[in-house]
Amino acid sequence: MRDPVILPPRQVNRGPEAVPLTDLRQYVEALRRLGELQEIDVPVALDLEVGAITRRCYETGAPAPLFKSFSDHPGNGFRILGAPGGTSCQPGLRLARVALALGLPPSSNGLEIVEAIADSLDQPAIPPVVVADAPCFEHVTTGDAVDLTRLPVPLLHHGDGGRYLNTWGCIVARMPDGAWTNWSIARMMLVDGQRLTGIVAREQHVGMVAQAWAAIGKPMPFALALGVEPAIPFICGMPLPAHVDEADRLGALLGRPIRTVRCRTIDLEAPASAEILIEGHLHLDEAIEEGPMGEFAGYVPAEPPTRRPVYHVTAISHRTGAILPVVVAGEPVEENHTAWGIPSAAQILHDLRAAGLAITTAWIPLESALHWLVVTVPRDWRRRTGIEDSAALCRRIGEVVFAGKAGAVIPKVIVLNDDVDPTNVRELVWAFATRCHPQLGHATFEHIPAAPLLAYLRSSEKVAAATGKIVYNCLPPDEWGEALPIRASFRHGYPAEIVARVRHRWAAYGFR
Amino acid sequence: MSRHGQTEREIADCVGAIYEASTGGGDWHQVGDRLRRLTNARRAILRVPDANGSSRNLLMNVDEGDAVYAAYYHSIDPYTSRARRDFSEERSGHLGRARIGAEIVAEDAFLRSEYYADFARRHARRHMLGGMVGVGQANPIGLFRDDTSQPFGAHDVRLLEILLPHLQRALELRERLGLVAEDACLTRAALDSVTVGMAIVDAGLKLHFLNEAGRRHLDHGASGLGSMRSGPYAGNGVYLAARSRQDAARLRRLIAPATASGTGGAMRIEGRDGAACAVLVSPAPAGLARDRGGHASGGPAEGLAMVVLQRLGRAVAPSVDLLCDVFGFSRAEAEVAAALSGGASAEDVARLRAVSLTTVRSQIRSILGKCECENLRDLEAAMASLSVLAPARP
Numbered sequence: 001m002r003d004p005v006i007l008p009p010r011q012v013n014r015g016p017e018a019v020p021l022t023d024l025r026q027y028v029e030a031l032r033r034l035g036e037l038q039e040i041d042v043p044v045a046l047d048l049e050v051g052a053i054t055r056r057c058y059e060t061g062a063p064a065p066l067f068k069s070f071s072d073h074p075g076n077g078f079r080i081l082g083a084p085g086g087t088s089c090q091p092g093l094r095l096a097r098v099a100l101a102l103g104l105p106p107s108s109n110g111l112e113i114v115e116a117i118a119d120s121l122d123q124p125a126i127p128p129v130v131v132a133d134a135p136c137f138e139h140v141t142t143g144d145a146v147d148l149t150r151l152p153v154p155l156l157h158h159g160d161g162g163r164y165l166n167t168w169g170c171i172v173a174r175m176p177d178g179a180w181t182n183w184s185i186a187r188m189m190l191v192d193g194q195r196l197t198g199i200v201a202r203e204q205h206v207g208m209v210a211q212a213w214a215a216i217g218k219p220m221p222f223a224l225a226l227g228v229e230p231a232i233p234f235i236c237g238m239p240l241p242a243h244v245d246e247a248d249r250l251g252a253l254l255g256r257p258i259r260t261v262r263c264r265t266i267d268l269e270a271p272a273s274a275e276i277l278i279e280g281h282l283h284l285d286e287a288i289e290e291g292p293m294g295e296f297a298g299y300v301p302a303e304p305p306t307r308r309p310v311y312h313v314t315a316i317s318h319r320t321g322a323i324l325p326v327v328v329a330g331e332p333v334e335e336n337h338t339a340w341g342i343p344s345a346a347q348i349l350h351d352l353r354a355a356g357l358a359i360t361t362a363w364i365p366l367e368s369a370l371h372w373l374v375v376t377v378p379r380d381w382r383r384r385t386g387i388e389d390s391a392a393l394c395r396r397i398g399e400v401v402f403a404g405k406a407g408a409v410i411p412k413v414i415v416l417n418d419d420v421d422p423t424n425v426r427e428l429v430w431a432f433a434t435r436c437h438p439q440l441g442h443a444t445f446e447h448i449p450a451a452p453l454l455a456y457l458r459s460s461e462k463v464a465a466a467t468g469k470i471v472y473n474c475l476p477p478d479e480w481g482e483a484l485p486i487r488a489s490f491r492h493g494y495p496a497e498i499v500a501r502v503r504h505r506w507a508a509y510g511f512r
Numbered sequence: 513m514s515r516h517g518q519t520e521r522e523i524a525d526c527v528g529a530i531y532e533a534s535t536g537g538g539d540w541h542q543v544g545d546r547l548r549r550l551t552n553a554r555r556a557i558l559r560v561p562d563a564n565g566s567s568r569n570l571l572m573n574v575d576e577g578d579a580v581y582a583a584y585y586h587s588i589d590p591y592t593s594r595a596r597r598d599f600s601e602e603r604s605g606h607l608g609r610a611r612i613g614a615e616i617v618a619e620d621a622f623l624r625s626e627y628y629a630d631f632a633r634r635h636a637r638r639h640m641l642g643g644m645v646g647v648g649q650a651n652p653i654g655l656f657r658d659d660t661s662q663p664f665g666a667h668d669v670r671l672l673e674i675l676l677p678h679l680q681r682a683l684e685l686r687e688r689l690g691l692v693a694e695d696a697c698l699t700r701a702a703l704d705s706v707t708v709g710m711a712i713v714d715a716g717l718k719l720h721f722l723n724e725a726g727r728r729h730l731d732h733g734a735s736g737l738g739s740m741r742s743g744p745y746a747g748n749g750v751y752l753a754a755r756s757r758q759d760a761a762r763l764r765r766l767i768a769p770a771t772a773s774g775t776g777g778a779m780r781i782e783g784r785d786g787a788a789c790a791v792l793v794s795p796a797p798a799g800l801a802r803d804r805g806g807h808a809s810g811g812p813a814e815g816l817a818m819v820v821l822q823r824l825g826r827a828v829a830p831s832v833d834l835l836c837d838v839f840g841f842s843r844a845e846a847e848v849a850a851a852l853s854g855g856a857s858a859e860d861v862a863r864l865r866a867v868s869l870t871t872v873r874s875q876i877r878s879i880l881g882k883c884e885c886e887n888l889r890d891l892e893a894a895m896a897s898l899s900v901l902a903p904a905r906p
Contacts (some may be wrong), residue, residue, distance in 0.1 A: 052725050380716050383768060388761050419744035479760040482716035483751040486743030 020103060020256065023135075023273040024323055027230040028081065030100050031064055036088055038063040040165055043071040044164070051156035054082030054328040061089025064097065066323070070152050077321045078152045083166055084325045085233065085335040087366065098338050101230035103254050105418040110342065110423040111361050117238070117253060117346035118353075126251025134261040134272035135319045142265055142315040147193040151276065151316075156328045157294035161305045162189040164194060164293060165278075167327035168335060169226040170236050172270050172338045173209040173282075181269075182209055183246035185236035185339075188311065189290050189328075190223065196224075196311040197290040200282065203408065203449060203465060205242055210284050210309070219281035222267035222311060227275025227323045232258070233335070237345030238512035239405035265314040275322040296336030297331050297369050297455035341370050344406040345397040348373060357393075364410065367425050371454065373401065373410040374422035377475070379482045390415075390475040395443035398471040408449040413471040417484055419492075426496030432474060435485075441473030523671070526550060527678050534682035535689060544571030547675070551668050553655035556561045556634040560651050560683070567651075577635030585631040590617045591640060594725045595652055606644045607680065610672035613640035639663045643672055645680045647687050653679065709821030712796055714814050715771040717752045717764065718742075729789065729821050736781035736789060737763075737821065752819065754781060766793040771815030780824070792820040832897040838898065848875045852888060853895035 020025045031037040036058075044050055044067055053065055067080040087094050095105035095113060104116055141147070153163040154283065167189035174181040182205045188198040200207045206222075213220035225232075235250040251257045260269035263279045270277055289305035327335040341364040350364035352375065360376040375397055378384070387393045394415050401407040416422070420431040450457060450467040461467045476484060487493060490502070526546040532538030539665060544556040556571040586592065594616050598606055611870040613622065622628055632638060636658035644650045655672070657664065701724070703710055709726030713719055719739060722730070730739040730752070754760035759781050770776035776793040783789065796816035835846035844865075851861045862872045876888070886889045 382764065383715060388764075389757070396760070417744075478757045479754055480740060481751055481753055481760055481764060483740045483742035483753060484744050484748070486741060486746055486748070492744050494748060 007225070008059050021100065021231075022229050024081070024227045024230065024275055024325065027084075027101065028066065028323070031097065034093065034096055034100070034106055035090065036063045036093070036096055037066055039066045039068065041068055043069040043074070045072045046070050046154040047072055048155055048158060050080055050082065050154040050326065051328045054156075054326060055330060057083045057330070058086050058334050059331070061094075063088075073152050079320075079321060079323045080152055080154065081325045082328065083228075083334070084230070084327070085338045087333045087338065095338070098234070098342060102234060103231065106466070110363060110366075111421075113342055114346045114349060114361060114363060117343055118350045120249065120253035121347070121350045123252040125245070125248035126255070126257050127245070128247040128260045128269070129252065129257040130269055131259045131272050134259075134274065134277075135195070136272075136274045136277045136317045136322075137261075137264070138317075138319050140264060140315065140317045146313050146316050148190055148196070148278075148313060148316065149193050151318075152324060153190045153341065154326060156326070157300050157330070159300040160292075160293045161289065161291045162191075164188065164204050165324075166224055166226065166327040167329065168233050169224050169276075170228050170232050170271055170274075171206055172223040172225065172268050173206050173220055174268055175209055175212050176218070179285075180209070181204060181244045181245050181247065183232070183236050185233055187293055189293070190387050191310065191414035192289055194313050196278075196280075196313065197288050197308045198311070199290070200211065200284070200309050201452070201465070208242060210282050214284045215283075215399055218309055219283045219312070221268055222280060222282050223263050223266065223268045223270035224278040224280075224311075225271045225274035225276075226278070227273075227325055228271040229245070229258070229273040232271055232273075233325075234339045234343055237336075237340035239347050239409070263315070264317065274317075276316070276324060278313055279315040279317075280311050282309055282311050284309045286310040293329070296340070297371070297453060299398070299402075299455055324357050332369050336429060337364070337366045337369060340409075341366060344370070344409065348375075348401055348404065348406050348410075350464050351406075352397065354431055355396070356385065357381075357396060359402065361422065363422040365422065365425060365428060369455070370409050371411060373413045373442070374428060375401075375415050376415060376418035376420060376422060377415065378418055379484055382482075389441065389478045390473050391441040393475070394441065394471040394473045398443045398445055398469065401471075402445055402448045402450040402469055409451040409454070411450065411454055411467065411469045413469075414474055415471060416474045419484060419487070432472070434474075435474040436472050441475070443471040443473070445469045445471075522546070522550060523674065526675060530675070530678050530682045531685070532687040540570040541572060547571065550671060551641065551655050552657070552661070553641070554658050554661075555656040556654070557656070558645070558651060558679070559654040561649070577631070577637070578634070580631065585627055588627050590622060590625055590627055591642060591654070592652060595642070595644060596650060606650075607646075608643070608673065608676045610641060610643040610669045610676060612669060614640070614663075616642070618638075633659065641668050641672055641763070643676050645676060645683055647684055651683070685717075704712070709819075711752060711819040711821070712816050713752050713767060713771075713819055714816055715768045717767060719750045719752055720816060722750075726819075726821055729823070732783070734783045734785035734787065736783040737791070755784070761792065763793075766791075767817045767819070770795045770817035773815065776817060788824040790820075790822045790824050792822075794818050794820075807828060830895060834898065841879060841882060845875050845879050845882070848872060849879050849883075849891065849895065852876070852879075855890050 021030055028037060044053065050067055055066055056062065064084055064086060065082040067082065085097050088096050092107050095108060095110055099106050099108035099113060102113065102116065103409065104113060124364055148165065151165060153165045155163050156247055164187055169185065169401060171184045171186060172181065184204065184206045186198055186204070186206065188196045191197050200210055202211060210220040231250055235246045238246070240249060241244060247258050259272040260271040265279045286309065287307040288310050290308035291305050292301040292303055294300040329336055345362045345364045349359060352359045352362060358378055358381045361375050364370060365372050365374060381393060382388060385393065387396060397415060401410060401413055414432055416431055416435065421427055422445055446468050448469045449464045450461060450465060452462045452465055457467055491499065529538055529543045529546050533543050547553070547556045558570045559567040560570055562568045562772055572650055591613060637656040637659040638659045639661060640654055641664040642652060642654040692727050703722035706723065707725055709729040710723045711719055711726045713723035714800045730737055736759055738753050738755060740751045742748045742751050762779050766777045766779060770793050773795055776795060778790060778792045781789050781791055786894050792904045794817065796818050832843060832846040832850060835841050835849055836843060841849060848861055851864065858872045858876060859869060880891060883891060883894055885894060
């Protein structure tokens with residue numbers, strides 16, 4: 001195992017509102033101050049009620065619910081935080097939870113967050129620091145005393161195949177030679193008091209690590225850190241390249257090392273901020289039925305349960321009054337779309353720029369449930385890239401996007417000029433509808449790795465974990481050169497002085 | 513607020529209005545309004561020469577008093593005649609200085625003058641505060657109060673002296689901008705008169721200049737080249753565009769290096785009607801790049817390229833009058849030369865003009881001699897050159 005190295009923190013100007021939030025409780029307090037927290041004192045049922053309330057919060061932009069007691073799981077002081085990375089209906093604060101979690105001003109917009117993450121990829125890594133103790137070791141149970149059912153594990157969707165303990169936690173796994181410590185996020189279903197199961201695909205990084213352990217005939221040690229400091233799930237959701245330590249990159253993003261603590265029963269360090277820490281081993285050679293579960297595409301799959309590997313738990317540690325964060329995956333916008341989509345867009349933006357392409361921004365529209373990626377380019381992209389025609393540019397963009405880990409999820413890429421704000425869904429729909437020729441200039445790709453949870457995949461594609469993908473060319477005809485269509489809108493279609501005059505006199509016209 | 517009622521803000525606003533007016537962004541009458549408010553004056557006058565050789569007041573509309581003054585009283589205005597004399601004798605001592613009327617002309621002399629009795633008294637010009645500004649010549653500026661008002665005092669003098677340097681600079685700026693505008697106007701008129709299309713574009717093919725022949729060429733519906741207004745904002749400019757993707761790509765490949773001080777080159781573009789056009793691309797003249805650099809705020813100026821457009825294969829016959837003037841042809845010779853350069857043979861010309869072939873051959877010998885051409889091919893080349901140089905017909 002590599003020794004942790006502490007580097008001096010990088011000075012990052014994150015604005016006057018930026019306060020480092022190094023554990024979930026600080027984050028909860030920050031949400032409360034912003035009006036983004038709703039404490040729920042009345043008992044609620046873990047069976048579907050927590051899930052339904054949280055879903056309604058997503059869909060209305062209501063504050064994140066903090067559940068304090070459970071009618072069907074009384075008396076042991078655990079709490080649940082729903083929608084920890086959802087969006088807000090407060091004006092100017094739509095992505096406040098995401099921005100706060102990443103140490104950015106709460107008023108940051110999506111493109112600013114993407115840029116901040118993409119920029120951090122060029123910063124030197126800041127490895128984590130190991131601390132001697134952590135609050136989660138207030139209560140520790142090991143061996144036969146381990147009982148996962150003491151935790152408040154909710155049934156999230158009607159139709160789910162079981163209760164899901166992990167929807168927002170950090171899975172820690174390390175290669176047998178210690179060269180790579182992977183932090184990831186994946187659903188984990190409760191099997192019984194000492195076992196969990198979940199998706200461990202060979203293509204996923206945690207699957208690659210598990211395969212390495214299986215190759216030497218051993219189960220993979222794992223730690224599941226639940227209720228960690230708010231930035232960690234975002235780096236777990238980020239499609240970094242294999243063999244890159246997520247903790248190092250998060251340190252670079254936050255400008256400070258992440259604190260980790262040694263586990264009690266396995267040779268791993270886990271985030272020291274965890275409210276609940278689960279330790280154990282993943283056995284790839286043992287399988288049990290898992291799922292289905294409502295997922296990020298917005299559907300509860302109709303398929304029967306699938307046999308998945310088993311996690312055997314050797315220790316549970318938790319703080320008094322521990323908070324379990326819960327994501328209720330489904331129709332947008334929930335955390336898969338923010339904590340997976342936004343870092344994915346940042347990684348893709350970085351990859352495209354590193355490939356020498358002139359890209360203004362990359363954005364995965366939250367409402368697209370990770371099925372669209374929008375890439376915008378400046379009008380002089382030809383001069384900046386040396387590529388002559390738009391079809392060739394689209395093909396090159398597709399080659400870069402689909403070659404990366406993020407591209408395994410994204411099936412459809414939309415390329416537009418950067419006069420369009422891709423975070424504005426109304427503008428995006430209009431631009432896609434009107435600028436995309438149904439037949440000309442698109443780049444199609446056959447048999448590209450695909451996330452099996454994409455909604456429209458056929459059974460054979462799910463089995464093959466591959467599908468066809470497309471880059472939609474929404475750029476003007478090549479003969480236009482750098483000319484762009486003139487937009488017939490208030491903002492674009494009138495001289496600047498008229499626009500300013502109308503804005504200035506708006507109240508004088510009688511509008512309120 | 514000062515004790516005399518003007519805020520620094522009002523004075524600053526007046527200065528701002530002076531410069532806005534001088535650069536064309538504002539109105540000189542607004543300057544007049546502000547000056548009158550600041551000095552509590554009834555009238556404000558700043559006379560500047562106009563295009564007709566007479567003068568006009570920049571600061572207010574003409575009223576009845578101005579008309580009467582212009583018709584007669586200017587010739588007996590004691591202030592003006594004294595001021596002009598002083599100004600011519602000691603220019604530097606007067607520029608920027610403000611004076612009240614009594615300093616220029618003794619009060620009793622003024623009150624006894626015909627100018628006061630018959631004009632100033634009746635047109636609200638009893639009291640005067642004035643000064644001189646000007647570029648090529650002295651231009652008097654005067655602020656006037658009527659009989660019912662207090663005379664101007666030392667505070668008013670100081671106030672006008674604050675403003676006079678700004679008025680002086682504003683007039684200089686106005687003249688300079690006027691010269692630039694006139695220069696640009698003449699350049700455009702000259703380029704509009706040539707028969708070849710000329711455009712100045714940047715590396716993105718945005719048009720920065722297009723002469724009249726170029727505009728006609730790009731507006732021609734069947735041309736292989738066109739111009740295209742661009743967004744996303746209205747007013748984002750007009751771009752040179754080829755009608756076909758291939759031509760557009762070749763054009764970009766020629767223009768981009770030319771804007772970066774490369775060599776440029778030439779290409780041929782065919783229109784929908786089959787007519788071909790030669791496109792010659794070269795770096796923009798160095799002087800032009802320097803001029804644009806002067807506009808930039810510190811950063812390097814964007815590179816530009818010159819694009820010359822010339823339709824190929826069209827008849828290139830200069831006018832008969834031009835040929836007579838340039839080569840000393842007789843009218844008949846000029847008509848023959850024009851016909852020959854349009855592709856007609858000697859036999860065709862003889863038939864068309866109903867003369868013998870011998871006559872035409874004799875005329876051709878004379879024509880070749882006068883234009884110092886060896887043969888008809890040379891003549892055709894000379895005709896083509898003249899055609900390009902000949903002014904375009906309106």
